[in-house]
Amino acid sequence: xxxxxxxxxTSETERDRSMLGHQSKESGIITTTMNIFDLISGxxxxxxxxxxxxxxxxxYAKSIGVKVGNNCRxxxxxxxxxxxxxxxxxxxxxxxxxxxxxDGGVWVFRNKHRKADVIAGIKVGNNVFLGLxxxxxxxxxxxxxxxxxxxxxVAEDIPSNCVAxxxxxxxxxxxxxxxxxxxxxxxxxxxxSSKEKRAYLIKRFKRTDLH
Numbered sequence: 001x002x003x004x005x006x007x008x009x010t011s012e013t014e015r016d017r018s019m020l021g022h023q024s025k026e027s028g029i030i031t032t033t034m035n036i037f038d039l040i041s042g043x044x045x046x047x048x049x050x051x052x053x054x055x056x057x058x059x060y061a062k063s064i065g066v067k068v069g070n071n072c073r074x075x076x077x078x079x080x081x082x083x084x085x086x087x088x089x090x091x092x093x094x095x096x097x098x099x100x101x102x103d104g105g106v107w108v109f110r111n112k113h114r115k116a117d118v119i120a121g122i123k124v125g126n127n128v129f130l131g132l133x134x135x136x137x138x139x140x141x142x143x144x145x146x147x148x149x150x151x152x153x154v155a156e157d158i159p160s161n162c163v164a165x166x167x168x169x170x171x172x173x174x175x176x177x178x179x180x181x182x183x184x185x186x187x188x189x190x191x192x193s194s195k196e197k198r199a200y201l202i203k204r205f206k207r208t209d210l211h
Contacts, residue, residue: 057074057075057076061074061079061088065084065086066083066084067086069088069089069091071091072088072093073092074093075095077094077096077097077098077099080098080099080102081101081102082101082121083101085101085119085120086101086124089125089126089144091128092126092127092128093128093129094134095130095131096133097130098133098134100136100138101121102117102118103118118138121139122136122141124142125141125143125144125146127144127145128142129146129148130142131148131150132151134149134150135152135154140155142154142157142158143160143162144161145175146158146162147162148164149166151167154169156169158171162174163175163177187200187204189201
């Protein structure tokens with residue numbers, strides 16, 4: 001009798017194990033499918049974000065919390081992890097500029113101070129040009145009527161009415177001095193069509209090889 005009971009119990013145990021194994025496989029498949037779906041969903045969302053950022057960069061900036069003034073030009077700008085702490089005035093141009101509103105260096109203190117963070121806003125005034133690849137660090141204020149040269153790292157406040165370059169960025173001349181230095185080289189191409197501009201520049205610089 002016990003032999004029959006033992007066989008029955010063994011048979012039921014093996015059946016249960018088989019069912020659990022089957023359920024485990026199904027669960028694994030479901031989990032894998034969900035992970036793939038999440039990955040695809042994330043890729044699609046990121047693609048939509050990138051497209052929106054390209055088509056309407058100012059609208060995108062506003063949608064993530066950046067305060068943007070009138071008549072701004074934003075090309076491939078990275079607003080970092082706290083975009084809602086960034087204020088841009090009127091007539092600001094920025095190309096491939098990176099705004100950083102937190103100090104990642106606190107990482108080295110996290111073992112002792114787990115919740116530590118250093119975060120500060122960034123303010124850019126009116127009529128400002130931020131050159132290609134400029135990086136603006138936490139807590140910085142850039143004044144009005146400012147040109148920041150390509151590749152500069154702005155770690156401290158920049159006063160109004162100046163040109164600043166370097167790492168870290170420092171004022172090197174007033175805006176009036178900048179205009180005086182470039183005025184002899186000013187050419188009237190801004191409102192020309194691409195065809196008109198090409199013809200004008202080829203003629204001006206006598207590049208016959210570009211015809």
